[in-house]
Amino acid sequence: MSATDVFENGILSLIFENANYANVGDATGLRGSTTAGVFYISLHTADPGDTTGTGQTQSESAYTNYARQSVARSTAGWTVASGVADNDAAISFPACGVTGSTVTHAAVGSDVSGAGNRYLNGTASLTVSSGVTPQFAAGALDISLD
Amino acid sequence: MTSLLRPGVIAVEARGELVLLRIGDFRASLEFSTALELSVALKAEARAAKRSAGDDSHRYSTMGALHDAAAEKARPSRFAAKLPERLAAKALRVTQEGALVALTINRTTARMPYQAALQLSQWLRVRGKEARNAAGESAHWSQIVTGEAVAVG
Numbered sequence: 444m445s446a447t448d449v450f451e452n453g454i455l456s457l458i459f460e461n462a463n464y465a466n467v468g469d470a471t472g473l474r475g476s477t478t479a480g481v482f483y484i485s486l487h488t489a490d491p492g493d494t495t496g497t498g499q500t501q502s503e504s505a506y507t508n509y510a511r512q513s514v515a516r517s518t519a520g521w522t523v524a525s526g527v528a529d530n531d532a533a534i535s536f537p538a539c540g541v542t543g544s545t546v547t548h549a550a551v552g553s554d555v556s557g558a559g560n561r562y563l564n565g566t567a568s569l570t571v572s573s574g575v576t577p578q579f580a581a582g583a584l585d586i587s588l589d
Numbered sequence: 590m591t592s593l594l595r596p597g598v599i600a601v602e603a604r605g606e607l608v609l610l611r612i613g614d615f616r617a618s619l620e621f622s623t624a625l626e627l628s629v630a631l632k633a634e635a636r637a638a639k640r641s642a643g644d645d646s647h648r649y650s651t652m653g654a655l656h657d658a659a660a661e662k663a664r665p666s667r668f669a670a671k672l673p674e675r676l677a678a679k680a681l682r683v684t685q686e687g688a689l690v691a692l693t694i695n696r697t698t699a700r701m702p703y704q705a706a707l708q709l710s711q712w713l714r715v716r717g718k719e720a721r722n723a724a725g726e727s728a729h730w731s732q733i734v735t736g737e738a739v740a741v742g
Contacts, residue, residue, distance in 0.1 A: 444645050445639075445640055445647075522729055522731075524729065525629065525731055525734075527731075529730075533658070535658055546655060549653045550651075551651070563649055563651045564651060565650060565653065566652055566653070567652070567653030567655045568655065569656065569657065574659060576658040577658070578655065578656055580654070580656065580718075581718075581722065582721070583656075583715065583719065583722075584651075584653045585651070585652050585653070585711060585714060585715045585718070586649055586651050587632075587649070587707075587710075587714075588649055588650075589632070589639075589647065
C-alpha cells in the first residue's frame with residue numbers, strides 16, 4: 444500500500460513544522476509537540492548509517508570550532524511541499540580553526556551535543572580546512588519522502 | 590532511440606545560475622527553473638514506475654549541498670564557451686515504462702530504474718536550488734515549478 448501525496452506532506456509537516464495533522468483518528472488528529480523545540484544539524488566524515496551506533500556522534504566531524512546548529516521545528520525553520528522538506532534559512536557552522544576534516548554526510552538529530560537521537564542522514568560534501576565556514580544555503584538541506 | 594545510460598555515469602552540478610547534467614557522454618546545461626521542472630517530472634514518473642514494480646515501500650532521502658560561506662563568491666558566466674548546449678524544457682520528456690523511467694532529450698532516450706530516477710530527481714532539485722540562490726531568486730522551489738513545462742507520459 445503506497446502513501447498518498449497528502450499523507451506524505453502531512454507526515455513531513457508534522458515532523459519538521461510541528462504542524463497538527465488533522466483528522467487522523469481525530470479530536471483532532473496527530474498533534475504537534477507541546478514544545479516544538481529544534482532539530483540539531485550535524486556534519487560527519489563518513490556515512491553514519493541507519494543503525495543507532497553512537498547516535499549523532501557517529502563519525503561526527505571534529506574540526507576546530509565545530510558545533511551542531513539548530514533549526515526550529517516550525518514553518519520558520521522548514522518548508523514542506525511536494526513530499527520534500529527543506530530549510531528556510533541558511534544553516535551556518537562555525538569557521539574552521541587549525542584542524543580541518545573532510546565532511547561527507549550530514550544528519551538531523553535531537554541534541555546540541557552527545558549521542559542524543561539521530562533521525563535522518565544523507566550525503567553532503569565539503570573539504571573543511573582552516574578558515575572554511577561550512578554552510579547550507581536556504582533550501583540546500585533537502586529531505587524527500589518517496 | 591538510443592540508450593544513453595551507463596551505470597554510475599550520471600552527474601549533476603550547479604554552475605552559477607545554471608545546472609549541468611551529464612548522462613554518459615551526453616552533457617547539457619539547464620536553467621535552474623528547467624532543472625526544477627525536470628526534477629518534478631522525474632519524481633512523478635519514478636513513483637508511478639515504483640508502484641508498477643509492486644514496490645510500496647517509502648523512504649526518506651536526505652541530501653545537502655554544503656559550501657564555504659567565507660569563500661569569495663565568483664559569479665561564473667552564463668555564456669562561458671565551455672558550457673554545453675542549453676536545453677529548453679520543451680526538449681525534455683519523461684515517461685514511465687513499467688518499472689523503468691525514460692528520459693528523452695530531443696530524440697535520444699535514456700532509460701533508468703525508478704530508484705535511479707528518484708535519485709536523479711533529488712540531485713536536480715538540490716542543484717537547481719543552488720543555482721536559484723546564485724541567481725538571486727528567493728522564491729521557494731515549489732513556487733517556481735509549474736509542473737507543466739516538461740512533457741510527461
